[in-house]
Amino acid sequence: xxxxxxxxxxxxxxxxxxxxxxxxxxxxxxxxxxxxxxxxxxxxxxxxxxxxxxxxxxxxxxxxxxxxxxxxxxxxxxxxxxxxxxxxxxxxxxxxxxxxxxxxxxxxxxxxxxxxxxxxxxxxxxxxxxxxxxxxxxxxxxxxxxxxxxxxxxxxxxxxxxxxxxxxxxxxxxxxxxxxxxxxxxxxxxxxxxxxxxxxxxxxxxxxxxxxxxxxxxxxxxxxxxxxxxxxxxxxxxxxxxxxxxxxxxxxxxxxxxxxxxxxxxxxxxxxxxx
Amino acid sequence: xxxxxxxxxxxxxxxxxxxxxxxxxxxxxxxxxxxxxxxxxxxxxxxxxxxxxxxxxxxxxxxxxxxxxxxxxxxxxxxxxxxxxxxxxxxxxxxxxxxxxxxxxxxxxxxxxxxxxxxxxxxxxxxxxxxxxxxxxxxxxxxxxxxxxxxxxxxxxxxxxxxxxxxxxxxxxxxxxxxxxxxxxxxxxxxxxxxxxxxxxxx
Ligand SMILES: C[S@@+](CC[C@H](N)C(=O)[O-])C[C@H]1O[C@@H](n2cnc3c(N)ncnc32)[C@H](O)[C@@H]1O
Numbered sequence: 001x002x003x004x005x006x007x008x009x010x011x012x013x014x015x016x017x018x019x020x021x022x023x024x025x026x027x028x029x030x031x032x033x034x035x036x037x038x039x040x041x042x043x044x045x046x047x048x049x050x051x052x053x054x055x056x057x058x059x060x061x062x063x064x065x066x067x068x069x070x071x072x073x074x075x076x077x078x079x080x081x082x083x084x085x086x087x088x089x090x091x092x093x094x095x096x097x098x099x100x101x102x103x104x105x106x107x108x109x110x111x112x113x114x115x116x117x118x119x120x121x122x123x124x125x126x127x128x129x130x131x132x133x134x135x136x137x138x139x140x141x142x143x144x145x146x147x148x149x150x151x152x153x154x155x156x157x158x159x160x161x162x163x164x165x166x167x168x169x170x171x172x173x174x175x176x177x178x179x180x181x182x183x184x185x186x187x188x189x190x191x192x193x194x195x196x197x198x199x200x201x202x203x204x205x206x207x208x209x210x211x212x213x214x215x216x217x218x219x220x221x222x223x224x225x226x227x228x229x230x231x232x233x234x235x236x237x238x239x240x241x242x243x244x245x246x247x248x249x250x251x252x253x254x255x256x257x258x259x260x261x262x263x264x265x266x267x268x269x270x271x272x273x274x275x
Numbered sequence: 276x277x278x279x280x281x282x283x284x285x286x287x288x289x290x291x292x293x294x295x296x297x298x299x300x301x302x303x304x305x306x307x308x309x310x311x312x313x314x315x316x317x318x319x320x321x322x323x324x325x326x327x328x329x330x331x332x333x334x335x336x337x338x339x340x341x342x343x344x345x346x347x348x349x350x351x352x353x354x355x356x357x358x359x360x361x362x363x364x365x366x367x368x369x370x371x372x373x374x375x376x377x378x379x380x381x382x383x384x385x386x387x388x389x390x391x392x393x394x395x396x397x398x399x400x401x402x403x404x405x406x407x408x409x410x411x412x413x414x415x416x417x418x419x420x421x422x423x424x425x426x427x428x429x430x431x432x433x434x435x436x437x438x439x440x441x442x443x444x445x446x447x448x449x450x451x452x453x454x455x456x457x458x459x460x461x462x463x464x465x466x467x468x469x470x471x472x473x474x475x476x477x478x
Contacts, residue, residue: 002395004391004392004395007392008364030361030363030369030371031363031364032361032364032369032389032392033361033369033373035389035392036361036373036385036388036389073371073372073373073374075372075374216372219342219358219369219370219371219372220371226343248341248342248355248358249342253343
């Protein structure tokens with residue numbers, strides 16, 4: 001048997017071990033990314049094979065902590081894909097405005113940049129005060145950073161450009177103050193945001209939401225798992241509620257596609273039909 | 276798949292890529308037997324215009340790779356701007372926004388490495404004009420797994436750093452001009468014979 005085929009078995013065993021021991025279920029994640037991360041982690045560890053890491057992961061919780069932090073990728077930006085936020089302003093906000101209160105679920109929020117971006121839009125549109133934003137992720141380290149809302153100052157230029165391209169109505173510098181090498185977002189932006197741990201694979205639905213944003217999380221899942229999570233979103237939305245996915249993600253091949261109408265296909269905005 | 280066991284071609288290219296690729300693609304005939312998968316370094320915000328530009332000059336269908344899309348011969352796939360492109364064992368694509376690798380997303384190394392684990396000796400890697408060394412490591416990995424690697428002759432490349440780094444890092448099988456690569460793909464690839472008996476899947 002070829003070495004890469006054996007390694008494939010080792011990865012399967014490793015993912016099984018992690019699930020049985022810790023309940024984190026990576027078994028149906030896109031395998032190529034998983035494989036890349038496992039190899040990367042192996043090269044930094046003192047183990048000499050993938051299966052050699054299994055005993056250590058089973059018995060040494062601190063080793064697993066490092067592993068899981070390494071394993072969940074939290075790369076994100078403020079106003080990533082500015083045209084999406086523009087479309088939210090134009091197409092979604094008018095609908096949200098008709099509700100007496102607004103509930104938003106931001107799934108896979110990583111270190112929080114997108115949740116704060118949405119908060120800024122809602123603020124500028126005058127509906128932030130009646131909004132509750134649940135921002136969830138399964139990575140506690142990322143959630144801690146998200147709660148603080150403090151980012152590296154070197155991002156300020158990119159975030160500012162994105163903010164403007166997203167149709168921001170004031171100056172982005174209104175929303176943070178720079179100190180040392182960091183930009184700290186205004187505390188008031190986090191006022192109505194609740195950051196909480198939620199695992200999309202193993203936890204259940206999340207209330208009657210008007211808007212769910214989940215961008216660049218589904219690409220990390222296999223098709224069947226994508227479909228399951230999309231069903232979870234569908235079940236968590238009110239009739240007429242809106243789902244926003246990443247620009248390379250789609251409802252098209254899922255079993256919920258018939259329940260939704262595209263609102264802006266380019267921005268991956270879909271509205272749940274009123275049945 | 277070709278008779279001699281090749282299953283896919285991966286191409287890495289950066290600065291100077293637009294002109295070089297449109298020339299290279301003009302050599303590929305109808306019915307070209309292998310899927311061609313390209314990582315070209317482009318700005319995160321670049322639009323899709325370049326693909327339509329290529330389409331006019333090329334007999335194969337050029338498209339941006341979609342997440343979980345099945346990989347087929349007759350197509351030339353490009354990594355979407357700002358996403359890494361990876362190959363799954365069932366010969367479909369996956370995308371990721373993992374951190375940049377070699378300051379790049381998409382990264383050539385990310386594509387080449389994941390492709391090696393799927394196609395091993397059935398993979399052909401080509402590294403062309405560019406001003407950095409993303410892809411060199413991937414080229415070496417392809418070679419180590421018995422695949423075939425080609426570097427654009429740095430003397431003929433608009434930016435020689437990238438193909439040169441492949442030549443410095445790996446034992447490159449062929450060093451050719453763009454026309455040379457195009458002619459080799461068109462005329463020689465399908466007639467090549469080589470021993471692939473001991474490389475069968477079950478092994
Ligand atoms: C690449 S980030 C995307 C961040 C942001 N939405 C964006 O598009 O910029 C993916 C996030 O999904 C989270 N994630 C992955 N699997 C998850 C799961 N099963 N449950 C909850 N969050 C998950 C990761 O921790 C990570 O923060």
